[in-house]
Amino acid sequence: MKRIPIARTLVSIFFVGLLLVPIIVRRLSGRQVAAQTKLDTKAALANHGFYLTEVSHAAGIDFVHQGPTLDSKLAAIMPEVASMGASVSIVDFDRDGWPDIYVTNSAEGSKNRLYRNMHDGTFKDVAEELGIADVNQAGTGVSMGSVWGDYDNDGYEDLYLVKWGRPELFHNDHGHGFTRVSEQAGLPPWINANTAVWFDYDGDGLLDLFVGGYYPEDVDLWHLKSTRMMPNSFEYANNGGRKYLFHNLGNGRFEEVSAKVGIDSRRWALAAAAADLRGTGHPDLFVANDYGVSELYLNDGKRFHEAGAQTGVGFAPKSGMNVAFGDIFNQGKYAVYVSNISEDGVLIQGNNLWVPREGMNGNSIKYENMARDMGVELGGWSFGAQFGDLNNDGTLDLYLTNGYVSLNRKKSYWYDFTKISGGNSTIIGDAKNWPGMDGRSLSGYQQKHLWLNDGAGKFIDVAQSVGVTDTYDGRAVALADLWNNGALDVVVANQRGPLLIYKNTVSPDEQWIEFQLEGTKSNRSAIGAQVALWWNGQKQIQEVSGGSGFSAQNDRRLHFGLGKNPQIEKAVIRWPSGRVQTLDSLVSGKLYKIEEPE
């Protein structure tokens, strides 16, 4: 007789227990907002092997990015549509052996900066005198990013300026100035792009250029003919800008060959990067698209075959904003990190860490998303990220910046954003249907992430405890050994915020080695050259990149952390020409300058 009342009591207790589970999980996971604490450098060195100090002001850099002001028809949602443009690229433009920094500005009439490394920890802006500052004049569009590559193999890195507007190519005149050669090169009059990559897709020793359109190229964002210029879907938009592949003809001119070689997409590209993902000797092209799936263009040396769905990276649509490659397991294979959006309680896309499946390579390569398992899935409204061994322990770590629009801290635009984003394409495709932002934030003031690779399959976020405490609207991240001291420093470009230079101090016990490559038969920038380093029974590969992350380019020099007491066996360089070079007798703590053997 008493069976049901007793059962009901027990089930009621069970029910209350279920309701308490989220609270218990929250406490156990310790996922609380970390308090901003004063950096304890000794503890950071002892616990993590490094710490970062933000030194931009001391280094003579007081750059604050300015955003564009687009057509007044977009005024209600201006903070959102004008939310990109802060970028950073690292280049040794004058070949003095010290990395310099180029940053873009995006207000009409604003000026970009080229910070020359003065070798003493300070930087000096020389963009104006060298002719690459005043590039955002009204009527020509504004800067969104930059990538450097020596397209004419004269030994000096040239500049391609990514714009919403008139794309620009600047020839580097032996480090003494830049000459605008956009028309001679054959660039189109207008592209609304956020990403570009230098790479030699056909292995002819000349750098080619991929440019990924975001808004359609017939849209002038300052003089809109119609407000129907927004994506026609939040997940499957196919009304974005076209893609360009400029094949380098070798005479200072480029031929646009995208359709001819199999690249034909109107997704909304935000990030792209190229690397030899399958060990074929040909660089493949990975494109992360906003409002849709990623695309992976497999390269057979002449043509590309889009294999996003086939390889697993292009099935679930998200908001792709970053492409970075890293051999995170020291197994000689690249994982790909694609950033997306996660906002507690509203939208949890999760970032993707695409890891190649065991035993699959070549055309059968397949990826699985390990972001959750490895702890790098949730990063807020994520933008730029880069892999690099920040504590020189021998494994690649991951730095991620984030934050979309930081305005009123107490008012959020998320409700209105979800209201419109779930709707039909005819509604969301027209900007006039979008509710006004009215000074509200959208995933603003977010804490950054610096995930240390523990070498055992997990990444641990240590950002706060090693000194990364900013909450600006981060966009681009670039890594470089700015002080030439064997530590990777971090440069972060923030939208409508300051350029941050995080100087890295690494425990002296942790060793390193760096390589600066120069092609002869291959393109002189050596973009696409891969170094495989064997030490202490492990192997790591890295490749010289012509642009990666979000609107960013790391230093072309390759930096390997080696951990304590390293025994370096050898380094094998595979040049884009196919030549393979083996280096023995290497010692740690040195930068090796290697020229491709004739």
Place this chain on the structure above:
Amino acid sequence: MSHLAIAAPVPPGKNAGWRQMFSLDNRFMPPLLITLILLVGNVSFGILESYQKTLLAIVSSMVAELILGRIFLHKWPHLASAYITGISVGILLRSPFFWPYALCSLLAITSKYVLRVKGRHIWNPSNFGISAMVFLAAESVATLSIQWGNNLGAMLVIWLLGSVIIWRLRRFHICAVYVISFIALAFLRTWITGDPLLSEISPITGPEYQLFIFFMITDPKTTVRSKKGQCIVAFAVAVVEMLLRLDQSVYAPFYALFMVGPIALLVEMWLNSRRISGSATTVNP
């Protein structure tokens, strides 16, 4: 989102014979519809991040139903409603973790057996589960974010198919009242907020609302009995939702049903008890 099939069988008519031959038992229609939505959505748009999570939600839901049904009803329950609850949780819930899928399903099914008044459970199970999760575990879960590609064709197919099935189950009036109320109140909201009208109408064109309308607000077990009452409740849900929307609540429809549904049932029970006691008084002076 669960019991469409259990009530409202098709009444026999003069064509009942051939109808029966060519039609499925009504109790299988909603599970079939939601399975179709799941499969079409996932094959064409990849709405599921993983089959494992959806499977976990379904299995958790069905196992809980079997155990609790056996304990409280002394029989093995029909699993159609638990299946729909599980699959709804699998579609609607978004989380990078596995535990919320199991927890949400368990909460939904257990609520049916724990939160009862005079033998009736008063919350729609999956509405209870989803609302509890987005309220209590906001840092771990969200609801469906993929929008069928914001595609008009996919939207029309689901609306058409859903409407036919709901019509057949004689609950179309609930959907109609809710949709008309939502659109009418969108005019009011846009007048109050100054936001574009289409932005106020926009949510109802998404898949979340398709599931909400066809599987939650029409649930026979947690809606009032009379047709007029059902229409009033549907309108009340839309009104409360509007108020929540004016307060910028992202999960306004779920919370509105969470609030209005049980109140409506309690009012109905109270009215019924008054009527019964009134009749008893008349019969036995």
